[in-house]
Amino acid sequence: MKVDTETSADGTAAGTRSTPMTMIQALRSAMDVMLERDPDVVVYGQDVGYFGGVFRCTEGLQAKYGKSRVFDAPISEGGIVGTAVGMGAYGLRAVVEIQFADYFYPASDQIVSEAARLRYRSAGDFTAPITIRMPCGGGIYGGQTHSQSPEALFTHVCGLRTVMPSNPYDAKGLLIAAIECDDPVIFLEPKRLYNGPFDGHHDKPVVPWSKHPLGLVPEGHYTVPLESAAVFRPGSELTVLTYGTMVFVSEAAARETGIDAEIIDLRSIWPLDLAMLVDSVKKTGRCVVVHEATRTSGFGAELTALVQEHCFYHLEAPVERVAGWDTPYPHAQEWDYFPGPARVAAAFKRAMEK
């Protein structure tokens, strides 16, 4: 079972009990574990203190660790990240929340010009070991400013690590790895997965995480290493490169088309586990890249470029991209925008036909 094989090399999770958790609970547990283990960890952001966050990811942590370890911040994403960089220079590890990924833009100068560059420009004199959590993605009728998936922008910025879990187990293990990492990490949380795996069929009832094996999460400390992808579903006919919510959408498409797709969940978007991707595509000879973000210059472009660079002579058909349309995320037409199982299935078929 996946959970066991993923336990980190240092084996710290071995022996701790596992409990069913939602992704929200898993993320909270990761912060809880790290606040407990490392006195240099602090957690803050808008509404994350007393209230525990608009998605409740930090609920109870202020009561447990006190107001100087877990606290509310002014509505200034730039200030939140800017202070985190300063705290990093001091020696703390700040874990900050941007309430919605759509709101990271006011912090972009601090993220790109500061956090990402500090180690380089000071030749290691100062570093910014910070973790920036942001709920991302659509599917909750959030309209164009509560639905974005900006991961591609971060992947163009050298010095950043960008991560997106697709399930509670990975969420906790990756968040702990991110907090322990000495590089700045952008930690994107697909909010449509907070409470259960979502396969894109919005008209069907949602299955909770408690019914899914990846909802079983060790209570203690463990990590899912950065730069490691996972084979979410082994297969032989086609490779799917994806992450976040689209892992489940791709699984639905495989189920519905009967195409034996090998679905690779990147988990770490950049830097990534290139070897696993390349091996899979060389094996299947066909590749579909799937993400929710808008298509043009999305991370799917980089994945497509990498695949054709590394697997050109193995490819039987062009790499297909399935992505959000190149429009803002509309409110009412959300399900026409969302790249659901039908669109993914159509791409599978195109890739198989050729």
Place this chain on the structure above:
Amino acid sequence: MKVDTETSADGTAAGTRSTPMTMIQALRSAMDVMLERDPDVVVYGQDVGYFGGVFRCTEGLQAKYGKSRVFDAPISEGGIVGTAVGMGAYGLRAVVEIQFADYFYPASDQIVSEAARLRYRSAGDFTAPITIRMPCGGGIYGGQTHSQSPEALFTHVCGLRTVMPSNPYDAKGLLIAAIECDDPVIFLEPKRLYNGPFDGHHDKPVVPWSKHPLGLVPEGHYTVPLESAAVFRPGSELTVLTYGTMVFVSEAAARETGIDAEIIDLRSIWPLDLAMLVDSVKKTGRCVVVHEATRTSGFGAELTALVQEHCFYHLEAPVERVAGWDTPYPHAQEWDYFPGPARVAAAFKRAMEK
């Protein structure tokens, strides 16, 4: 000759005299023409008023058009773009300067969440017909914060147009087209080309624009249409997709390798002239993508993805990417970073060998 064929359909340039201009002069001339023709055009930014800009692109314009049409702004990129959006809502066309492209980040929320989205979210009730000029690129020992080429980030934002001229003729025609365009346009100016075409051989003397046919610029009004690429050098063996400074670097590589490369200057990076790209690659069967920006998730990734999507069955070899390394732009090692003719030539050879 290229200049003639490029004259815009409305023919307004016909009959006006052409003069040798540097790119700086051509840009200034574009603003001059538009300030003269359209009372709703205003020009502002840091140091652009009395002084005329740190690169002198607006020299003399305040004296000519007065302080309420051409003026200095506080050092706040966010405020500069934010006021421009408000002016757009009123009915003006603001042409603003970000002193270096490296400094656009504080304006990113206003660019991405506001200028790019305003027409869409208001269903056309309000628009932001603004032009944001930014000098970009390296090669002047500017170090990591005076050398960046952030075009890829803009291309991932739907609603924006991103343009980068490679010569004075195009610079003027494209800038006029940008100012007249009702969409927000990011206008990137490769500062290494301001005074002359630069082929990447930094140790050789620079040739001024007055010695180059594309330095001959009509004095009056004309446009180079957006979304139109140009064949900078026709060829049959290999297609090069590039823009800005790298057009000349690619030309040098073609000269030095003797490979008959067809060099396409995108001019409009996004939305782009896909047909011209596809036709050329289908003809040559080989493609090299060249840009100065960092490689990962650079616009080269999107170009590579588009080429393999549209020309898969014509490709004889994988699309090669030549780009800046995935590091910040270092100061002392600038010429090891810059993707000069040798690196481009090596890619040409790799593409031809396979």
Place this chain on the structure above:
Amino acid sequence: MTQHEPLHLHVPEPTGRPGRHTDFSYLRLSPAGAVRRPPVDTLPVDTSDLAYELVRVLDDDGAAVGPWAMQPDRELLRKGLRAMMKTRVFDARMLIAQRQKKMSFYMQCLGEEAIAIAHALALDPGDMCFPTYRQQGLLLARDDVDMVEVICQLLSNQHDPLKGRQLPVMYSYKRAGFFSISGNLATQFIQAVGWGMASAIKGDTRIASGWIGDGATAEADFHTALTFAHVYRAPVILNVVNNQWAISTFQAIAGGEATTFAARGVGCGIASLRVDGNDFLAVYAASQWAAERARRNLGPTLIEWVTYRAGPHSTSDDPSKYRPADDWAHFPLGDPIARLRQHLIAIGAWSEGEHADTQKQLEAEVAAAQKEAERYGTLADGNMRSAAEMFEDVYKDMPEHLRRQRQQLGV
């Protein structure tokens, strides 16, 4: 080098929390009529005291007192009361519609009605407001905005003028001087300044009015707006609605502790007032004063409106988790509708009977509008604008790649 105690982090807390009453003495109040009214051409630096005092007109008995009591005509006041009542009725019904899932989301302005409505009545036609999501009063105060159309936006239906693209309440009404609302906080504040600068550049006489909440003043665009408005003496009113809360965080987390939001204006060289936002007459008088300054090219005015967010932040919020449930009942500046009603009755321009009749009539009016709007669909019944429209308005002319994508969607 002296020995020092260890430092510690100060994290501000509200005085009240669930189960513990708020001590509102943190709010510095001035008695009605006590604060001076300087001439409109006063120097910004000379408004320093006004940024800490509180301009009030209506006293506890509903009498209009002091230098800011300007006796606007009775018809205007009656219109204002009616618009406030209409807004409250509208909010209440839309909340129910949201609970019925006819719309995805709603935001009310309960307790803050006086601010937007009195302000709207103090502006001239052609002026442009850059509101937040809590200034529906700016629209509902006007006779030229069709309530049915407004509700169609909320329902994301066939007749939604924003083509289903925006969350409910994110209206855009250029012809009614109401700028397109952004989901990103604070961005409109600097845009308002830009609009005002444009008006000045063109030698126009129209002015801009920008809006922001206490919480959002921490964003960069608040500062940027103050800086640009000051530097270019832009004809703009900079409204800060301090309703004490930003979702779950108290105004001290936004920087309100031991200072005021108005004081930030003075520091930036902007004439600034702190005004009782629940006092219709004070809002009207202060708005007029600021508008006159702007229109006479005397530059921007920042006004902090002191009020209270009586309801939840939005339909996604549950304030009982972070503040006393009955907090509004203890808020010292009361209910703006009750206060104006008391005044109008006191001066003989209104009666209890008229109030009850108006209430009934407004309820019927809103219900009728809602009914009509629902004929064009609701979010629940999926009767909405076509998916093909999703690809429009990204650019003025649709580029080839969007045409291709629309085709791929098959619409």
Place this chain on the structure above:
Amino acid sequence: MTQHEPLHLHVPEPTGRPGRHTDFSYLRLSPAGAVRRPPVDTLPVDTSDLAYELVRVLDDDGAAVGPWAMQPDRELLRKGLRAMMKTRVFDARMLIAQRQKKMSFYMQCLGEEAIAIAHALALDPGDMCFPTYRQQGLLLARDDVDMVEVICQLLSNQHDPLKGRQLPVMYSYKRAGFFSISGNLATQFIQAVGWGMASAIKGDTRIASGWIGDGATAEADFHTALTFAHVYRAPVILNVVNNQWAISTFQAIAGGEATTFAARGVGCGIASLRVDGNDFLAVYAASQWAAERARRNLGPTLIEWVTYRAGPHSTSDDPSKYRPADDWAHFPLGDPIARLRQHLIAIGAWSEGEHADTQKQLEAEVAAAQKEAERYGTLADGNMRSAAEMFEDVYKDMPEHLRRQRQQLGV
């Protein structure tokens, strides 16, 4: 609706331009000794007057007068004078080296030496400064920073501690309490607040000192720093160096017209001072006052240092294009070195002879350091760090893709 004149845009102008002398009466000055010195635990709102006055200690005769005259010990003053002279000598030599193309770029702090140097001497070991590119005095005031190494950074040579990656002057010296300088303006101001917050969170006693120029105060991070410093009462000194210019634009374009930068602090609830930055004793006294406030957990202090950028903005700038050539000669606050020298001579702690000797000795010292540094290479001779190092420090551990790229470069 009254008829109004057309609006027009106000664009501030300096009083002087090339060929026209500056009228410095726009600068509000206070006589030396005239401004009160409140206790360090004063309330921020009670510093309002101090934000508009100008704290000065040295009078025209070089006497130290008034409540801020604290008589620091003579050795400290002599050290300060020597450090200012060293900084000026250093700047002058590096300018020449730049003209000789040994380095790509240089920025001097001519005329502003007192600020960084007196401030550095008022801090404790372990405190952390977040400087701009114009605070080389913070480094040159210290005995534990090797001048040869500093010059190696400027020359981008083999021994450049920043491995050739940064523009000259963008130093980083963690061990000397000097944060890595960013090319992006203002970013360090909020980082200083974060560092101070961290110190408070850990119960430390060290404080932070953030720096920004008048021009850069228009950036978001200035506002953000004030907001966070105020909200959390961070132990930080917020220094605004108002040297009247930001490249070609006068301080009024940054928002200095008819107000002060110090006044912005008061508005945000921060104790604020406006201080003569060319008066070494005033800088030292004000810095000590602010440091004591921070260390006693009384919160942040904003200090506007009034000074004049005597030289070009950088080696890429030509100020004769936008201001009178001899502007500095008329600046009413004089030359900080001349003023401290006059004071020390007046109190018998210095002499003209000692001055001349020191000058000579410093010139020799800097020349020797430069000579040694040049042995390790200059930008002109290309003797620099290897290209392979370009790929290091992007991440803590080099990811595979950078390894591949390094290999591709063949280094």
